[in-house]
Amino acid sequence: MPIIKIVIPEFQIFTPTTFQPDSKKLLLSKLQTFKKQYFAGVAEDFEVTTFYHFPLLLLPNQSLWNNANSYLLYKLESISLPDSTTLDSIADSIKYFGNYCLDTEIDYLICTRKSNSPLRRYRRHLTDRIMKGEIVASTAKSHISNLVNFYRHLVYVEAIQFDFPPWKDGEIKISISDTGRGGYVKTVKTSDVSQAIKGKVSTQKKREHSTYEGKIIDGGELRPLHLSEQVILMTALKELNHSEMIFIFLIGLCTGARLQTILTLRNDNFSYTPKESATEEGEEPVTEMAVYAGRYNKNGNGLVDSKNDKSITIYLPIKLYTKIQVYLKSKRAIKRQEKSKIRRKEAAFKRRDTAIIQEKVEVYIPLKPELEYCFLSQQGNSLYLSKSDEDTKYYPQKPSGQAVTTFISERLKPKLAELGFTGSFKFHDTRATFGMNIVNSGLELMRSTDNIEGTIDQLFRFVKVRMCHNQLSTTQQYLDFNENNKEVKKAKLGWEKHLKKMLEILDD
Secondary structure, eight states, X not given: OOOEEEEEEEEEOOEEESSOOSOGGGEEEEXXXXXXXXXXXXXXXXXXXXXXXXXXXXXXXXXXXXXXXXXXXXXXXXXXXXXXXXXXXXXXXXXXXXXXXXHHTOOTTOOSSXXXXXXXXXXXXXXXXXXXXXXXXXXXXXXXXXXXXXXXXHHHTSOOOOSSOSSOEEEEEEEEOOTTTTOEEEEEEXXXXXXXXXXXXXXXXXXXXXXXXXXXXXXXXXXXXXHHHHHHHHHHHHHHTOHHHXXXXXXXXXXXXXXXXXXXXXXXXXXXXXXXXXOSTTOOXXXXXXXXXXXXXXXXXXXXXXXXXXXXXXXXXXXXXXXXXXXHTSHHXXXXXXXXXXXXXXXXXXXXXXXXXXXXXXXXXXXXXXXXXXXXXXXXXXXXXXXXXXXXXXXXXXXXXXXXXXXXXXXXXXXXXHTTOOSOOOTTHHHHHHHHHHHHHHHHHHTTOSOHHHHHHHXXXXXXXXXXXXXXXXXXXXXXHHHHHHHHHHHHHHHHHHHHHHHHHHHO
């Protein structure tokens, strides 16, 4: 049997004590012996007393893997608490490593020389998997990074000694592109095992070649949809008649927002009444509405998620914005939000009845209507749980967009095929499609201006801002995409003509 991961929906952190604390709610009725009754004392080293969706690793004999779980618990002592998804990812990395050690009969606590370092042997295993195309280099680097931190904990916190260092720390300097600052060099701490991991092709090389293959590397390998494919996509969504999915995909196509941002939009984001026409002479009509996302965004509430908590702004076309406003007032949306209130209330009472730590009373506080998610499931469940969501405790499993993925595979793709859509498709392709739509519209407008160079520079900066890119090389792909595809078509046509001549010679 392998090492397995289980997730504790509500993980209580306390120090068992025989002294009764002032607060009655800390009584642990389940921690009793025939001689003593224990109480839950405050765990002084931890920032929280409860962590939702905490992962635990069990050894094949179903006992706790003490070293691994001690490290996961140690992460909760940090002032900057990890998100549950981050902790889950760390647990997965340790689990995969543990199972590799079991399969290859490696003792992860023994390192007598460099060649038998468990980390270095596992690094070689991950490199082999990269070469076979089973994983990508970024995934392997993430696993190794998590494991190096795990070993740091073993050495510096658990005081476990090794005859030979399992890894070696070092520093590298990386160049950061920034149009405003002209670029700068940053020193980053790394390890020899992480640096030794190389992909089949570097990210830079992937970006250079991807546009020739009809792809863009932007948080993954994306394929911009042609205009005809966009029409088929919208036709399919209309025929499937799923209001929430229609709006989710429309927002993706019209803003380039990632799924986690779209699914954590709140009613409050659509509470403004925009001016659709100019009210004063010289005033331009409003054509789009700004929505802020990220933990420390402009409006300060941090309710809408973004990748890496980055503060970003997405711009919704005014027509789409007002259509969503109408939807949120519809019977369908209101019914789902009512179900959400009932489900949350029932979950609160159930939690009160089954909580390990007994509380006098758990008062159910209704969620403010403006903070409710815009798009909910038919049962009133959230489609994606924001990092700032205090209702995490009501979810045995944390939703992270699985409903959209299931909709695409089970309903959308069959309908797309029925309508003649032959290419590959995933939701994130809507982001690349949005970027290319901006570029194509900009290039079309460019034909009516004499200042070509200045216009291209402005278009480049506009795309970078709207796509919320950190690196200039990512934005450059969008501007190169059309030209590179033209060159591919020319080369292909020339090759086909040459091949035809060669075959004609054989026919003579």
